[in-house]
Amino acid sequence: MFPDDIHILARQVIETAAAKGLTVATAESCTGGLVAAALTAIAGSSAVVERGFVTYSNAAKIELLGVPVELIETHGAVSEPVARAMADGAIMRSTARVSVSVTGVAGPGGGSPDKPVGLVHFGACGPAGSIHVEHRFGDIGREAVRLAAVRIALGLLLDRIGA
Numbered sequence: 532m533f534p535d536d537i538h539i540l541a542r543q544v545i546e547t548a549a550a551k552g553l554t555v556a557t558a559e560s561c562t563g564g565l566v567a568a569a570l571t572a573i574a575g576s577s578a579v580v581e582r583g584f585v586t587y588s589n590a591a592k593i594e595l596l597g598v599p600v601e602l603i604e605t606h607g608a609v610s611e612p613v614a615r616a617m618a619d620g621a622i623m624r625s626t627a628r629v630s631v632s633v634t635g636v637a638g639p640g641g642g643s644p645d646k647p648v649g650l651v652h653f654g655a656c657g658p659a660g661s662i663h664v665e666h667r668f669g670d671i672g673r674e675a676v677r678l679a680a681v682r683i684a685l686g687l688l689l690d691r692i693g694a
Contacts, residue, residue: 532568532572533568533569533572533678533681534678536682537569537678537681537682537685538569538572538573540569540682540685540686540689541569541570541572541573541685542573543685543689544570544579544685544688544689544692545570545573545575545576545578545579545580546575547689547692548579548629548688548692549575549578549579551658551692551693553579553627553628553629553657553658553692554579554580554581554625554626554627554628554629555570555579555580555581555627555629555630555631555688556580556581556582556583556584556621556622556624556625556627556629556630557570557580557582557583557584557621557630557631557632557633557684558583558584558586558596558617558618558620558621558630558631558632558633558654559583559584559585559586559632559633559684560585560586560587560592560608560617560632560633560634560635561587561633561634561635561636561637561651561676561677561680562633562677562680562681562684563585563587563677564583564585565677565678565680565681566583566631566633566680566681566684566685567580567583567585569681569685570685581625581626581627582625582627584596584617584620584621584624586598586617589603589608592608592613592616592617592620592634595620595624596616596617596620596621596624597616597620597623597624598613598616598617598620599616602616607646608634609634609635609636609646609650609651609652610634610652611652611654611663611665613634613652614632614633614634614652614653614654614663615632615654615661615663616654617632617634617654618630618631618632618654618655618656618661619654619656619661621656622656628657628658629655629656629657629658629688629691629692630654630655630656630657630691631653631654631655631684631685631687631688631691632653632654632655633651633652633653633680633684634651634652635649635650635651635652635676635680636648636649636650636651636676637649637651637673637676637677637680638670638672638673638676639670639672639673642670647667647669647670648669648670648676649667649668649669649670649671649676650665650666650667650668651665651666651667651668651676651679651680651683652664652665653665653666653680653683653684653687655684655687655688655690655691656691657688657691657692657693658691658692658693659690659691659692659693660691662687662690662691664683664687666679666680666683668680
């Protein structure tokens with residue numbers, strides 16, 4: 532279902548988190564649940580994946596993750612503050628100890644000069660602390676942006692787990 536490199540990363544997340552007794556939550560917008568899908572494609576993932584939030588709309592980010600309306604109004608959904616708030620919300624609204632969030636513009640439309648197609652913001656929380664990462668993948672196609680974002684998100688989970 533996923534390319535081999537994503538499958539390998541997902542397996543590393545599951546195995547490392549399980550070995551450390553940590554659970555994971557995802558908060559996804561432009562990836563639409565692909566990070567959670569990659570994780571749950573791995574046998575034994577039920578011991579690690581606590582839940583996944585697919586918060587594609589701004590209302591879902593606010594209602595499910597507790598992202599403050601003011602952050603979205605001031606910075607837009609595709610921004611560092613919102614990515615951080617999504618990752619924090621995934622921790623606060625679950626029993627997971629590690630989270631990753633993804634919010635971006637996958638394309639082909641929807642971009643602007645300030646927020647072009649291919650711009651993706653990530654947030655992650657865990658025992659190793661909190662982090663924000665921004666990637667500008669470019670207008671490489673919707674599927675390519677989404678898969679690239681899954682790779683980054685899985686890598687961030689490994690990093691926050693302390694692998």
